[in-house]
Amino acid sequence: MRILVVGPSPTRSKGGMATVIEEIEKDKTLNSKFNIDIYESYIDGNKLKVLFFSLFSFIRFYFTKRNYDIYHIHAASYGSTFRKGLYVHAAKKWGKKVILHIHGAEYMLFYEKSNQKDKIVSILKEADEVIALSAEWKKKFDETFGLKNCVVLENGIDTERLKPAITSVKDHPYTFVSLGRLGERKGTYDLIKAIERVKGQIPDIKCYLAGDGDIDRCKQIVEEKNLKSNIFIVGWADFDKKLELLKKSSVLVLPSYNEGLPMAILEGMACGKAIISTTVGAIPEVVKEENGILIEPGDTEKLSEALITYCMNQETVEKIGKNNIALIHTKYSMDAMHQKLAQYYIDVMQEKRV
Structure with missing residues (x-):
């Protein structure tokens, strides 16, 4: 055939x-x-x-x-x-x-x-x-x-290819990654606002923003808000770069306004990362309570709370990561x-x- x-x-x-x-x-x-x-x-x-x-x-x-x-x-x-x-x-x-x-x-x-x-x-x-x-x-x-x-x-997801990014949460506490096009639809600006809010409580919080799109605008906002030590604008990440970012993060964040079934979420789960995302598209079919936290798009207060929850509960993040690896192997x-x-x-x- x-x-x-x-x-x-x-x-x-x-x-x-x-x-x-x-x-x-x-x-x-x-x-x-x-x-x-x-x-x-x-x-x-x-x-x-x-x-x-x-x-x-x-x-x-x-x-x-x-x-x-x-x-x-x-x-x-x-x-x-x-x-x-x-x-x-x-x-x-x-x-x-x-x-x-x-x-x-x-x-x-x-x-x-x-x-x-x-x-x-x-x-x-x-x-x-x-x-x-x-x-x-x-x-x-x-x-x-x-x-x-x-x-x-x-x-x-090619689980074998992503295996090197499975790491322990204790090696990179308070560290998040967002993969996808930078911009309003992916909730990038909401995430920047949430990190600005959380920084007062958790000064060491870090987040890598990887993707094409509104790179220059995001850099400008991060600089204006004095968040350069907390938010790192990576730009477009090829597979090797994406693997590097996943390896040094414990949670994948994707606060999108529209999605189907994002590859970024599946990749993050395959690498043992907990998920923070939104109740759009097929995401709720994949991310249940044992896999991560879902919020409504645009709710920066709930997004801030989710970031704090995972910063303060490293054991929970580790357990969720194991759940996610098992789910990806079984179904995705x-x-x-x-x-x-x-x-x-x-x-x-x-x-x-x-």
Whole structure:
């Protein structure tokens, strides 16, 4: 069975989609069962570069990539959905099977704001199967779009690769890390406010902010608030840098306003970190009381309390970390994800619905 995985370049773009595609590309078991190729439809860059690359990629795809059984197409919200709609339509025109894998924390917001709702629904329904990142997303997709072709595939984590970041809390007390794009949606400014508030009680509190986005603005705020000894703006972190930051932190913080199932939370849990996050997207499906603390988005008072709670209860953080390692191995490992994905490939070819 020949499968073409279409989406952002694993080497020339950042973010969760690229990570998921890279994991598929490198998984020996999955590749031993299927003949899988990766097709880059997108790379990071300025608008002109993205436009020309995306246009050239689709033209090349249309004329040279017709000999696959399944097209596993990854899409996010906004322009990504409409670009990938061209791929979906082309593959279906050729009489091929299509799996449309939906990412993007703001997908429902994108739909609600769009003046092309019918087109979005048409793209989703044209696929043989739509993959949602969580049971909550599947429910929303089914109810909002009227889908009967939607299945759940939680993001998976390469636990072996992350093992070096499993460390004892006593080696880095009062130390937090936030991974993801810096900015309002990820709650970065709320986190800065909360640390400013906590600093009076816990002067040694430290937090690493890693990601692209509003780097300069965050640096300016940290300097203005005299928090340079507490908050460290790292900028974009590749895998090795991310591993280094996780290794010297005890808690992962992600106070987001919109999410699907964030890779950062799963990675943090795989490394034995307690979690502080928000009740959005699929996060409550993963982070229960024994895994971390969830607050409402924008509640900086509760966020401050959560930071203090974990600073003052190191044994609890250690225990939660062990719970999280066990949960990831059981349900959210890359092996579990790829076993499920392999079955979806087989089901689509046999026209089964799960």
